Amino acid sequence: QKEVEQDPGPLSVPEGAIVSLNCTYSNSAFQYFMWYRQYSRKGPELLMYTYSSGNKEDGRFTAQVDKSSKYISLFIRDSQPSDSATYICAMSALGNFNKIYFGSGTKLNVKP
Amino acid sequence: NAGVTQTPKFRVLKTGQSMTLLCAQDMNHEYMYWYRQDPGMGLRLIHYSVGEGTTAKGEVPDGYNVSRLKKQNFLLGLESAAPSQTSVYFCASSYTRRAGGKSPLHFGNGTRLTVT
Numbered sequence: 001q002k003e004v005e006q007d008p009g010p011l012s013v014p015e016g017a018i019v020s021l022n023c024t025y026s027n028s029a030f031q032y033f034m035w036y037r038q039y040s041r042k043g044p045e046l047l048m049y050t051y052s053s054g055n056k057e058d059g060r061f062t063a064q065v066d067k068s069s070k071y072i073s074l075f076i077r078d079s080q081p082s083d084s085a086t087y088i089c090a091m092s093a094l095g096n097f098n099k100i101y102f103g104s105g106t107k108l109n110v111k112p
Numbered sequence: 113n114a115g116v117t118q119t120p121k122f123r124v125l126k127t128g129q130s131m132t133l134l135c136a137q138d139m140n141h142e143y144m145y146w147y148r149q150d151p152g153m154g155l156r157l158i159h160y161s162v163g164e165g166t167t168a169k170g171e172v173p174d175g176y177n178v179s180r181l182k183k184q185n186f187l188l189g190l191e192s193a194a195p196s197q198t199s200v201y202f203c204a205s206s207y208t209r210r211a212g213g214k215s216p217l218h219f220g221n222g223t224r225l226t227v228t
Contacts, residue, residue, distance in 0.1 A: 002154075004154070006154075008152060034216070041221070041222075042221050042222075043116070043202050043204075043219030043220050043221045043222055044155070044202075044217075044219050045218075045219065046216035046217070049216070088154070088155070090155075099157070100157075100217070101154075102154040102155040102156075103154055104151075104152050104153060104154040105154065
């Protein structure tokens, strides 16, 4: 069983839709939860991060962590064609910062 | 401010050939990392460095060597390339060892390597 599971998609939505991207994990020691965005032929870039449980909002993006269910989500409101990319969840445990566990990424396509 | 720069962008090797991938960062970061990205696998850590002159093994180090002679550069070597090393290689750096949210990984744009 992988430490982090993520549906690879692709996920295709019309412009303006609300997008929900999700990851599940198995290690209860994970405390840092991150979302990276990767455009085609580019390197990943950090989009959002949260520590422990709860929600975090940044513009059209909301990250949620449910540690009891070992489930994290990224919501994108009013999705735009420029949001078309691969979204990769990542997480790490307290005290083991050099070890980051990455999901395999979900490819999102927002159609105009 | 270029961030993390990787060279070359593309390379095709024959089995048994060797090559070196170069990574340079201009952010004065202490920590540098080499990852490989394969379909359905996610990013996997090959080697990393916590400072000039140091290196350490990651999750999938076999078949690779690294060197960090200068703080800004991190080299990844393949001594005898194998088809299983066909992948996209990413270099990353971070300011501290808290490679989480407060000190995120800054990635280069990758080297696409094909071994035939």
